[in-house]
Amino acid sequence: MTATRRRLPVLAAAAVAAAAAVWVLFLATDTPAGTVLDEPGAFVVTALDAVTFAGLLFVAASGFTLIFGLMRTVNMAHGSLFLLAAYVAVGVQQAMVGKTRNIDASEVGIADWLVPMLAGATAAAVVGTVIQQVFLQWNEGQELRQALITLAITVVLADQMLREFGGLAQRMVWPGAVTHFITIFGQRYATTRLFMLGVAVVIGVLLWLWLNRTRLGMVVRAGVDDRQMVRGLGINIRLVFAVVFFAGAFLAGVGGVLGASFAGAAPGTDGAWLLNSLVVVIIGGLGSIKGAAAGSLLYGTVVAFSPAYLPSQYSFYAIILTFGLLALVLAVRPYGLYGRPA
Amino acid sequence: MRSGSPVYRRGAALALLVVVLIALPSVVPAFFINFVMTQTLMLGLAAATIVFLAKYGGMVSLAQFLLFGVAGFMYGNAALEAGSRGLNLGWHPWAAVAFALAVTTAAAFLLGALASRTTGLYYLMLTLVYAVIGYFVFAQITEISGPSGITSIKRPELLAAPVSLYYTALGLSVLAYLGFRALGRTAFGLALQGMRDDPVRMASLGFNVPLHRTLAFTLGGFVAGLGGLVNVWWNGQIDPASIGIGPTLILLIIAVIGGVSYFEGAWLGAFVYVAMSTYLRDLPLIDRIGITEARFNTVIGAIVLLIMVLSPQGLAGIADRLRRRPTRPRRPAAGSADETEAAIRRAQLIDE
Numbered sequence: 001m002t003a004t005r006r007r008l009p010v011l012a013a014a015a016v017a018a019a020a021a022v023w024v025l026f027l028a029t030d031t032p033a034g035t036v037l038d039e040p041g042a043f044v045v046t047a048l049d050a051v052t053f054a055g056l057l058f059v060a061a062s063g064f065t066l067i068f069g070l071m072r073t074v075n076m077a078h079g080s081l082f083l084l085a086a087y088v089a090v091g092v093q094q095a096m097v098g099k100t101r102n103i104d105a106s107e108v109g110i111a112d113w114l115v116p117m118l119a120g121a122t123a124a125a126v127v128g129t130v131i132q133q134v135f136l137q138w139n140e141g142q143e144l145r146q147a148l149i150t151l152a153i154t155v156v157l158a159d160q161m162l163r164e165f166g167g168l169a170q171r172m173v174w175p176g177a178v179t180h181f182i183t184i185f186g187q188r189y190a191t192t193r194l195f196m197l198g199v200a201v202v203i204g205v206l207l208w209l210w211l212n213r214t215r216l217g218m219v220v221r222a223g224v225d226d227r228q229m230v231r232g233l234g235i236n237i238r239l240v241f242a243v244v245f246f247a248g249a250f251l252a253g254v255g256g257v258l259g260a261s262f263a264g265a266a267p268g269t270d271g272a273w274l275l276n277s278l279v280v281v282i283i284g285g286l287g288s289i290k291g292a293a294a295g296s297l298l299y300g301t302v303v304a305f306s307p308a309y310l311p312s313q314y315s316f317y318a319i320i321l322t323f324g325l326l327a328l329v330l331a332v333r334p335y336g337l338y339g340r341p342a
Numbered sequence: 343m344r345s346g347s348p349v350y351r352r353g354a355a356l357a358l359l360v361v362v363l364i365a366l367p368s369v370v371p372a373f374f375i376n377f378v379m380t381q382t383l384m385l386g387l388a389a390a391t392i393v394f395l396a397k398y399g400g401m402v403s404l405a406q407f408l409l410f411g412v413a414g415f416m417y418g419n420a421a422l423e424a425g426s427r428g429l430n431l432g433w434h435p436w437a438a439v440a441f442a443l444a445v446t447t448a449a450a451f452l453l454g455a456l457a458s459r460t461t462g463l464y465y466l467m468l469t470l471v472y473a474v475i476g477y478f479v480f481a482q483i484t485e486i487s488g489p490s491g492i493t494s495i496k497r498p499e500l501l502a503a504p505v506s507l508y509y510t511a512l513g514l515s516v517l518a519y520l521g522f523r524a525l526g527r528t529a530f531g532l533a534l535q536g537m538r539d540d541p542v543r544m545a546s547l548g549f550n551v552p553l554h555r556t557l558a559f560t561l562g563g564f565v566a567g568l569g570g571l572v573n574v575w576w577n578g579q580i581d582p583a584s585i586g587i588g589p590t591l592i593l594l595i596i597a598v599i600g601g602v603s604y605f606e607g608a609w610l611g612a613f614v615y616v617a618m619s620t621y622l623r624d625l626p627l628i629d630r631i632g633i634t635e636a637r638f639n640t641v642i643g644a645i646v647l648l649i650m651v652l653s654p655q656g657l658a659g660i661a662d663r664l665r666r667r668p669t670r671p672r673r674p675a676a677g678s679a680d681e682t683e684a685a686i687r688r689a690q691l692i693d694e
Contacts, residue, residue, distance in 0.1 A: 074463050143462065156639070330459075
């Protein structure tokens with residue numbers, strides 16, 4: 001491959017990014033949001049939407065990428081764990097508040113949200129660990145077989161959750177203390193989205209501290225780089241695998257509870273969030289936490305900006321832009337932004 | 343026929359099977375032909391493209407059902423004269439067929455080219471993303487479908503009789519089976535298999551690895567499109583939910599049940615799947631153990647789980663193993679994908 005051929009996709013990507021910026025700044029007059037010069041408020045709100053949604057994406061995708069990074073297991077049941085945690089949390093919250101429907105935010109204290117979140121995430125983590133111990137522990141290294149096994153588990157779990165929790169959408173209620181509106185550039189904005197971003201940031205920081213400041217995190221990072229060597233040093237990698245799978249499934253669960261508070265949970269949510277996690281890690285690079293953060297931001301930006309800044313009669317085409325982002329990133333880096341062919 | 347009896351036996355068995363299938367409509371009830379067998383053949387045709395890509399190229403694709411659906415949507419858009427949804431181009435049915443196949447093939451070329459530098463797990467994930475994005479494209483863009491899809495699609499006059507669809511699906515299936523097998527012995531097929539096993543060596547021998555992968559995916563898309571046309575003629579309608587993530591996984595499951603490195607397995611898996619979905623509820627005592635139609639996915643999922651845990655080569659693999667027990671074990675395409683991936687990573691390292 002010659003240097004020019006290699007540089008061509010990078011130049012194309014830069015040109016597309018520049019064109020998008022110029023469009024949003026000056027040209028997007030016929031769109032729901034309007035240009036930045038005319039409607040700065042709409043731009044700020046869209047940008048906030050992008051960042052807050054990216055926070056949710058990061059929580060969901062970081063667990064997926066953590067598991068892959070260490071074990072090379074593509075956990076196709078990630079979306080199912082996401083949905084399972086959401087259902088469990090909704091059930092616990094209803095029990096704690098004492099009402100099954102029409103729960104108002106004012107009736108929900110912080111504990112009525114935090115305890116269900118921990119319960120839901122723990123349920124997902126336990127189920128995930130059982131899946132890992134029963135179905136994935138003995139066939140380590142057979143990547144495709146593991147992916148197909150988790151796909152089959154997804155089909156079974158989706159059907160069983162439909163039986164258990166029904167087909168209607170259920171919603172987790174944000175605590176009343178964070179349910180307000182603030183005014184930004186003349187636009188009302190829900191503080192619950194900022195709270196969601198806050199939770200995501202806290203999780204990101206904790207994850208970083210765990211991986212970079214603890215002994216176990218050090219082993220995990222070493223395992224990502226060279227599993228054989230870690231094994232050779234006498235570390236019980238089986239235990240490390242189980243702990244990481246627990247943590248990854250727990251993260252899926254936290255994502256599920258945030259998602260259920262943000263947009264509700266229903267059959268199909270599992271598939272949608274498997275897709276979201278896949279898109280994020282394909283863009284960011286499988287196995288890289290940094291990549292998950294970058295992928296979440298890029299994907300969140302496209303998801304938030306494309307309906308707002310496409311001409312009104314073309315807003316339905318927003319999904320094509322997601323595909324365009326994917327195509328652009330893969331053309332430049334086939335293994336994602338921070339992925340490496342290891 | 344080079345070396346003798348196994349090849350002859352296989353050919354004879356196939357010929358016998360085809361004769362039986364041709365004669366079948368005159369001996370069994372019409373429901374079995376028009377519902378079970380027609381569906382088996384068209385799903386088998388689509389699943390065979392998964393097998394083709396996995397077996398020769400080491401690429402496990404989840405986008406085949408999307409391409410199956412694209413052909414159906416495009417036929418519906420082109421053939422309908424009036425309707426509340428779709429383009430309603432009102433073309434002659436055969437022009438619509440050509441249009442549908444052209445669009446499907448072009449889409450397959452584009453998607454294949456984009457994925458051509460990845461293999462193994464990355465390929466699986468990327469094609470799953472294709473499938474879901476494709477679903478949203480048809481669900482959201484009302485010009486070509488919209489959420490409720492395109493209805494009352496007519497088939498060409500020539501295929502008006504229900505049994506003619508069965509024969510069409512049978513003819514296409516036989517052609518695809520023979521064609522895919524023959525392709526494995528051509529220069530292109532051999533190069534593709536070489537790239538599955540060692541892309542670095544093939545690249546250094548001067549083969550264009552991404553191009554071969556792209557062309558293989560394009561061919562797979564074309565054949566899946568043929569299956570999709572039969573499907574839309576059979577159904578008379580198509581909607582985005584029918585190409586969503588559920589059906590996409592079902593097609594992979596069909597290929598996996600049959601055995602993802604055996605072409606026969608595609609149709610075998612399709613038959614098992616269609617027969618189960620049709621007859622499971624009629625089995626005696628099935629209600630007693632809590633398996634009703636609504637819990638069908640649990641049964642299917644559990645079966646796939648069992649097959650993947652016991653033998654990743656599926657039913658055809660199990661049959662093959664029983665038949666040739668004393669000889670050496672065959673190497674499954676699914677297993678070699680990992681090596682392909684490792685090898686392509688090496689290639690990239692050398693590249694840089």
